[in-house]
Amino acid sequence: MSLNITQESDGSPRIILSEPTGSTAEVLLYGGQVVSWKNERREELLFMGSKAIRKPPKAIRGGIPICFPQFANFGSLEHHGFARNRLWSLDSSPSPLPPANQQSSVDLILKSTEDDLKSWPHRFELRLRISLSAGKLTLIPRVRNTDNKAFSFTFALRNYLSVSDISEVRIEGLETLDYFDNLLHRERYTEQADAITFDGEIDRVYLSTPTKIAIIDHEKKRTYVMRKEGMRDAVVWNPWDKKAKALSDLSDEDYKTMLCVDSAAVETPIGLKPFEEWKGRQELSAVSSSYFSGQLDPRKVLLGIS
Template sequence: MPLNIFHDADGLPRIILSEPSGSSAEVLLYGGQVVSWKNERGEELLFMSRKAVWKPPKAIRGGIPVCFPQFGNLGLLEQHGFARNRLWSLDSDPSPLSPVNNQSSVDLILKSTEEDVKTWPRGFELRLRISLSPGKLTLIPRVRNTDNKAFSFTFALCNYLSVSDISEVRVEGLETLDYFDNLMHRERFTEQADAITFDAEIDRVYLSTPTKIAIIDHEKKRTFVLRKDGMPDAVLWNPWDKKAKALQDLGDEEYKTMICVDSAAIETPIVLKPFEEWKGHQELSNVSSSYCSGQLDPRKVLYGFQ
């Protein structure tokens, strides 16, 4: 069955995914970006800034931007690379991934252009499969080297999650891990807390993280479980009040209702020889949480939901 693609009020091609239980997702060809994920009750699970700029060449603040071929701000490339502000295409040949029902999945592709080669002279194909199932949103990114020489890149899927109050959020699964603190000139530290809570700006890259991370929203009694493979690092980001006021595409108070927890490959760049392919995998699931004295057993969150 053909995909339902329409142009929204901003003129951007948009794809709607839905599944029988009632959940839905919206994907833009611009940036290959998921900009909405709603549960079966129609509640929005992703954060989108009310001040987001929906016009090229600006990246869109919120949803799940794709950061490629770099995460950060290095060299001649724009911050977090160019994939998030390019127009992607539908991928007619997503092999070797097995076909899935078009109603709940879409395959996108971004290829190197003459414009991109000026700043990043590499030949590549970046593919992304986005699949929706009850309670789950799955993204499978793949990068193929179509050049005649090896190249390296860093990568991230930036998950802007909608939360009730950032001060009531706990992130579990990153305890005892080393991290780079971007607010401290990328100095390396070891996490000492039993769980990460938020009372100030945070911008950290956690290293060699587990395949499961839990984001617990006490007020909404909701837990996001992030499962990932091929992306060993995880980024935690919230701008807090001062940085939020400095960002033109973020409302002054919007930092209170968002948290970014990214699947990433940053510390060790991925190296591809000619015609090699890298594949990552990310699954976001949304589960309701029940509490005893306001706490959730992290072992149950991290290992109890299969």
């Protein structure tokens, strides 16, 4: 297990996590953002926009941005909040989390600044532990209210997953659930399909979701398994061709090889009393998928059966 701190071409700090089987993760202090996660075969598991801008004040399109203190654009703050385009610091005292002795990990912290207080008048500490082990990437976010008054926030870990072809991907675990459709004025619907598949733009917030969701890439014979705690919702997003052309940090074809499935707390904001702390957890793993009669058995994935 190792942690190596280097610099981006613009001089900003970059942290490389690695573990004995050969998998790696790259983390930038800018945004506290994971920008790369490669498996033991050096295959990239996270999507990064081919036109992504990796310098302030632009948020980076790809990897795993941190959306705090708001998700989407429902308040007066910038889209998805400000945590993803602030410079974080290494956290020297991540207590009370136990030491991550058996994993390659890094602890980061973002504290409110006087500038932040002008737009969002609440003092906070946002901590993030990023841990890498064989086939698995774990993020543990924590928010502490360091103010003398209560506040609430929404939150998401926006996971840009690398897929072979969006039309060959399906999501299991969200069937029968209610969702808000952001393409239809946030109207509430109930998912009718047996699995979520893709043939056009999608932007939905699924509500009261299970702790485990499977994203199945038929062409790569790979399944991403997302386990989450403390974040009840899951956001599914792909811009498709028309929206991709309107986004300056995506190329016209990028939408075909990306899918966002986010761990989120959107419907019900998280409330914290003075000096109270919230903790979430997300574990992403990538496993080989086996076929039976040309189909995967996602129930085994969701039940944890190998």
